Amino acid sequence: MNDLELELKKLVIDTLNLEDITPDEIDSEEMLFVEGLGLDSIDALELGVEIQKTYGIKMNAQSDDIKQHFASVRSLANFISSERKEMSA
């Protein structure tokens, strides 16, 4: 597991106040919403706000990919890394 994925798992747990679960119990590939972690649409909003605050990433309002970026910890980590590259480029 890479560092960013671990960091994101911690962020999910802290932001949403999830109890009885540790970062290593979350599979990087598992679905964050509906199934898997079973998060809901309010959780999604909170997570979105927190991720933008923590990583300074501006979500592109014209992009249709937001739901895909939020599918799993892995897809989120990939999204954040690629945005970071773009920002430093």
Next chain:
Amino acid sequence: MTEFQPLSALMASRCSDDLLVAMSHGREKKFGEFRSSVTATIEKIQSRKVDKVVLATEDAYKYCVGFLAALHSSCRIIVPPNSQPGTLGNYVSHDCPLLSEGRGVPEAEWIEIGGEARSEFEFLRIDPARSHLDFYTSGSTGTPKCIPKLLSQIEDELTVLQSTWGAELIDSITLGTVTHQHIYGLYFKALWPLSAGRPFYGQTFEIWEDMLAQAPNRSCFVSSPAHLSRIPAFTPLSEGDQPQMILSAGGPLSYSSAQHAQEIFGVLPTEIYGSTETGGVAHRQQAENPTPFKPLSGMETRIAASGILSVRSNYTDNQDWAETNDLATRFEDGQFLLTGRSDQFTKIEGKRVSLAEVEKYLCQSELVTEAAVILLEGEREGLAAIVELSNTGKAKLTDMGAFRLNRQLRQFLQDTLEPAAMPKRWRFVEALPTNSQGKRMRSALQELFK
């Protein structure tokens, strides 16, 4: 721009076939297509010979097609408390089929909205005083409560909305983050725009980014505190992109959220105060803290000795005084400030939630023998569940751990409850704490989450 038409007269009116009604699934829906879909739906309803239908759709445009088709077929419309599949099952039957786009109920209990009309239908004006709707909402006993309404009440309320804000919204397109399955979203996101000839988006936008990507220059956002208190760190919209109006209802919007929304979107949200029973009661824009609510035109207010706010207008139930669930301080000019809730209902993210109802559904799981559901006190509002497990449940707890087990129970509840009504925090206990009279001890239950 077109004239405001009462819903009862809309189909019989000479609306141009080219008038844009809505955006649905990425396509423009014009009045000609709308009329033809309503006709096709009427044909299907009439062939079933039913006098009531349950109406539930994902898309608000489809909802409007079903709504007018049912009323033109003299059918009573049942509006269930939510459209989760398990909930629909409680209302749908052979004699009261589900009118929807397509959902998991038996064929004999389902009528699909839309399709090709086989013939012309001669639309006459509907009698709004004889067109009935039954709205179901959370009840204090754990059984949803029925609130009957006449189409005339809906029309009277839409007329007030139009006279208050119609001019501001000319040529704007409506987009919403709230569902049309509740009365606020139904009126503001769908029926009012439909009546006023203003186009609206059929989809419900869960994510701000999605909505902003679609929003045209002149738009009206129909939202709620759930979304307005969670606006991501957007760059403030430039003047040309700012919406004409942002609406919020369902629960109080905090002063700071209102200010933040103004910074980002350039307009101060207009909050609507109301309920399923009373309809829209009053409105405010929080320019200062506190800002009292101003009653809508024709709405009278009074405070009972108990401190509870009562309201009356031509569209409240029976056109008579209706007691709200809120305590208020009233000023001489009729404006008021809300000071608290008066009942055991809980409002979470603007949705009315009955704790008894959540407990009841939880106990229907084979994993659960007893359950208590409480509202957590403190800064993070939300429900918490305290559960006594059955033997099967205990085996699962050992097997998968507390987190995965509570996710499984949430999945179970999803069949009948909306996300807001699902407990966020969970405790599995040997026995629920009770006092010597066998009453559950609320304080001991709260203590489990400290």
